[in-house]
Amino acid sequence: MNLILKKDQLNHLLNSWRQDYEVYAPQALQNYTHFLPLQDGFELAFDKAHNTRIPPKALFLPTSEALLKFTKFGGYEQVPLETAPRIIFGIRPCDAHAMTMLDTVFEQERYTDPHWKARRDATLLVGLGCHEPCQTGFCTTVGSGPFNHAGLDAILTDLGEIFLVETLTEKGEQLFTQLETATEEQSKQASEVQQAAAASMPIAFETEGLKEKLDQNFDSPYWEEISRSCLGCGVCTFLCPTCFCFDIVDEAQRGERVRNWDTCMFRTYSLEASGHNPRPSRVERTRQRLSHKYTHWVDQINQIGCTGCGRCVRYCPVGLDIRAMLRKASQLPSEVAHV
Amino acid sequence: MSNEAHSPYLPIPMHVLHAYYESNDRSLKTLELSFDDPQDAREFFAAYNPGQFCLLSVIGKGESALGIASAAWEGDFVRFTIQKMGSVTTALHELKPGDPIGIRGPLGNGFPLEDWKGKNLVIIGGGCAFSTLYALTKHLHHPSNRGDYGKMTVIYGTRTSGLCMYKQDIAAWHQRDDMEVHQAIDVPEQDWLHHVGYVPDVVKEVKPSPVNSVAVVCGPPIMTKYTLPALVELGFTPETIFTSLEKRMKCGVGKCGRCNLGPKYICKDGPVFSLAELNDLPADL
Numbered sequence: 208m209n210l211i212l213k214k215d216q217l218n219h220l221l222n223s224w225r226q227d228y229e230v231y232a233p234q235a236l237q238n239y240t241h242f243l244p245l246q247d248g249f250e251l252a253f254d255k256a257h258n259t260r261i262p263p264k265a266l267f268l269p270t271s272e273a274l275l276k277f278t279k280f281g282g283y284e285q286v287p288l289e290t291a292p293r294i295i296f297g298i299r300p301c302d303a304h305a306m307t308m309l310d311t312v313f314e315q316e317r318y319t320d321p322h323w324k325a326r327r328d329a330t331l332l333v334g335l336g337c338h339e340p341c342q343t344g345f346c347t348t349v350g351s352g353p354f355n356h357a358g359l360d361a362i363l364t365d366l367g368e369i370f371l372v373e374t375l376t377e378k379g380e381q382l383f384t385q386l387e388t389a390t391e392e393q394s395k396q397a398s399e400v401q402q403a404a405a406a407s408m409p410i411a412f413e414t415e416g417l418k419e420k421l422d423q424n425f426d427s428p429y430w431e432e433i434s435r436s437c438l439g440c441g442v443c444t445f446l447c448p449t450c451f452c453f454d455i456v457d458e459a460q461r462g463e464r465v466r467n468w469d470t471c472m473f474r475t476y477s478l479e480a481s482g483h484n485p486r487p488s489r490v491e492r493t494r495q496r497l498s499h500k501y502t503h504w505v506d507q508i509n510q511i512g513c514t515g516c517g518r519c520v521r522y523c524p525v526g527l528d529i530r531a532m533l534r535k536a537s538q539l540p541s542e543v544a545h546v
Numbered sequence: 547m548s549n550e551a552h553s554p555y556l557p558i559p560m561h562v563l564h565a566y567y568e569s570n571d572r573s574l575k576t577l578e579l580s581f582d583d584p585q586d587a588r589e590f591f592a593a594y595n596p597g598q599f600c601l602l603s604v605i606g607k608g609e610s611a612l613g614i615a616s617a618a619w620e621g622d623f624v625r626f627t628i629q630k631m632g633s634v635t636t637a638l639h640e641l642k643p644g645d646p647i648g649i650r651g652p653l654g655n656g657f658p659l660e661d662w663k664g665k666n667l668v669i670i671g672g673g674c675a676f677s678t679l680y681a682l683t684k685h686l687h688h689p690s691n692r693g694d695y696g697k698m699t700v701i702y703g704t705r706t707s708g709l710c711m712y713k714q715d716i717a718a719w720h721q722r723d724d725m726e727v728h729q730a731i732d733v734p735e736q737d738w739l740h741h742v743g744y745v746p747d748v749v750k751e752v753k754p755s756p757v758n759s760v761a762v763v764c765g766p767p768i769m770t771k772y773t774l775p776a777l778v779e780l781g782f783t784p785e786t787i788f789t790s791l792e793k794r795m796k797c798g799v800g801k802c803g804r805c806n807l808g809p810k811y812i813c814k815d816g817p818v819f820s821l822a823e824l825n826d827l828p829a830d831l
Binding site: 234275280281282283285287291312313315317318319320321322422423451452453454455456457459462464467469471476477478480482483485486491495498499502503506515 | 552553554557605607608631632642645646648653766797799800801802803808810811814829
């Protein structure tokens with residue numbers, strides 16, 4: 208259903224949600240915007256068409272979280288699950304879309320991750336579409352978009368003085384029961400804004416046949432060429448909304464078994480006890496990062512495992528640009544498929 | 547087990563039943579672990595298939611992935627043979643009977659025993675990777691399983707005779723008339739009555755027949771690398787050659803990303819793959 212939220216009513220609405228939920232929204236902290244819980248007198252920082260530096264996946268898979276607590280005499284117990292109701296307000300469609308991809312990892316039937324699932328089940332995602340898409344984003348190239356609905360309970364379109372609210376789930380509808388219905392004219396205006404936003408984004412690279420090219424060029428010098436200036440800092444993976452790798456370590460002094468974000472861009476990630484490392488240099492590690500997103504995810508869920516949020520482009524300290532890497536990949540030779 | 551609240555990261559509480567060295571250089575130690583709760587034992591053995599592995603947990607030190615080296619019929623314990631490598635495996639070596647320990651598992655797919663019924667089995671192992679093949683052989687030896695399979699040939703190589711694991715059992719296997727056992731060491735030793743040479747060469751020498759047979763290979767990467775083509779040369783098709791892969795692992799349940807190999811996770815989709823499956827995966831090992 209399409210509803211109208213006047214911008215001067217927004218804070219009132221968010222405060223009303225705070226009675227029943229912990230509400231997270233983008234707020235300025237130091238030089239970046241972050242999803243932080245709203246406190247009295249909050250100031251939102253979502254006016255720019257610019258994503259938070261740390262993707263909201265961190266609210267579901269924290270950078271560091273305890274899985275087990277150690278008890279006396281060598282015992283241990285599971286850390287209680289986080290089930291307090293939450294709303295994430297102002298999540299961008301690329302990040303919400305990424306959540307649905309991570310669900311396929313953490314909510315598999317056979318081994319559901321209870322920590323992830325408890326937070327997912329307790330959290331509503333209210334999205335803010337990107338009427339002025341960011342410069343580094345390429346969502347429309349990879350099957351997402353500035354007003355993509357995937358993963359969202361509701362999505363807002365900025366129409367100047369007002370937001371048009373589209374509720375997408377029953378739970379999302381419950382959040383906006385106080386609002387007036389949008390007029391046909393307003394709905395039409397929103398859909399024009401949405402289409403114009405998508406149309407303003409150039410196609411960053413050719414995705415047709417890209418998977419096959421990457422698969423077939425596993426041993427190509429291409430990987431060395433694109434990874435040459437990589438520092439191996441891992442920021443492209445830590446800030447990626449679809450990256451989920453983690454390490455598990457025992458923090459004996461704290462008495463906890465902890466999982467921490469990890470990255471395939473680090474040497475020790477795949478280093479084995481024997482000294483053997485299947486990905487000994489940045490060449491293999493870069494190949495793994497790109498192949499995971501652009502071929503392995505495609506094999507697994509028939510979607511590119513990238514929503515085009517553009518963080519890896521924006522934050523790479525040496526200016527490596529995944530769009531340029533993939534444009535180059537689309538020039539690679541492709542074999543005739545063996546039938 | 548499958549309910550939402552059950553965490554796949556929560557180890558099953560166990561105790562060390564027996565702990566003994568497996569090799570004369572004390573680099574390999576076997577632990578036999580018993581369940582604190584009989585219900586956990588029932589669930590474990592109902593799920594267990596030879597070829598699977600567990601994550602052994604020393605609280606405060608961490609976890610280590612190890613293949614299961616016992617068959618379910620042996621009793622209400624689970625056996626692991628551990629090579630001392632880093633901090634967790636050192637801590638495992640220091641455990642004594644009665645000490646607490648946790649395990650997560652059984653994890654992974656294990657060997658496709660149903661598909662192998664009626665076939666001759668060629669079991670090829672090298673070094674401490676032989677542990678799951680030992681479990682497989684023990685499983686097949688049980689009278690209720692033995693009749694389901696044809697001829698059994700075991701080829702097992704170690705660097706030295708002192709590194710050979712499960713010596714008593716293997717000595718007894720030589721006496722059985724329902725199987726053929728070929729042992730090998732890398733360099734000659736006094737009083738050694740068996741093969742001398744690397745496993746791929748011993749395979750070529752023994753020449754197991756590919757007719758109505760499957761071959762399963764577990765060993766260090768270099769052994770596997772040369773044994774698989776040796777089997778192909780003998781006439782085994784990629785669909786009848788199986789191997790168990792290893793990569794660094796943390797979660798064991800397809801989440802942490804570490805053992806990713808193309809679209810597969812070795813922990814969840816493996817560790818057992820046919821050569822036909824491997825041929826479709828990137829050489830990212």
